[in-house]
Amino acid sequence: MSAVQSQEPVIMSFTDNAANKVHSLIAEEGNDQLKLRVFVTGGGCSGFQYGFAFDEAVNDDDTVIEHKGASLLVDPLSYQYLVGAKVDYLEGLEGSRFVVENPMASSTCGCGSSFTI
Numbered sequence: 001m002s003a004v005q006s007q008e009p010v011i012m013s014f015t016d017n018a019a020n021k022v023h024s025l026i027a028e029e030g031n032d033q034l035k036l037r038v039f040v041t042g043g044g045c046s047g048f049q050y051g052f053a054f055d056e057a058v059n060d061d062d063t064v065i066e067h068k069g070a071s072l073l074v075d076p077l078s079y080q081y082l083v084g085a086k087v088d089y090l091e092g093l094e095g096s097r098f099v100v101e102n103p104m105a106s107s108t109c110g111c112g113s114s115f116t117i
Helices: 016-029 076-082
Strands: 012-014 035-042 048-055 063-067 070-074 085-092 095-101 114-116
Touching: 012 063, 012 070, 016 035, 016 048, 016 063, 016 070, 016 085, 035 076, 035 095, 070 076
Parallel strands: 012 085, 035 070
Antiparallel strands: 035 048, 048 114, 063 070, 085 095
C-alpha cells in the first residue's frame, strides 16, 4: 500500500540574490522600514506587466513573503497572477534588475517584463 503525501503549495519565493539586493538598496536609502513590493498591471507588449517599488506600508490584505530578513509584498489582485512565481535579481549585459520567473505565464516578451496567462 502506498502512502499519500501532501505538500504545501509554494505561494511565492525570492532568491538569495533578490534578498541581498533588497538589503543593500534599503541600506542605501537609510530606511529599514522599506519592503519590496511586486505588482502586476495591464499593459506591456504581452498583456500584463510586472512592476517593483519600495513601500513602507503593509496593507491588511497584502501577502508578505520573507527571506533572509527581507520582505516581499504582494497585493491580492497581483497575487492571483503570481502564485508559484520566484523573484530574482540579475546582473548582466541587459543591466541589473529584479525579474519574475512565473510558471503561470504562457508567454513572455523578449525583455521578460511582460507576460500572458
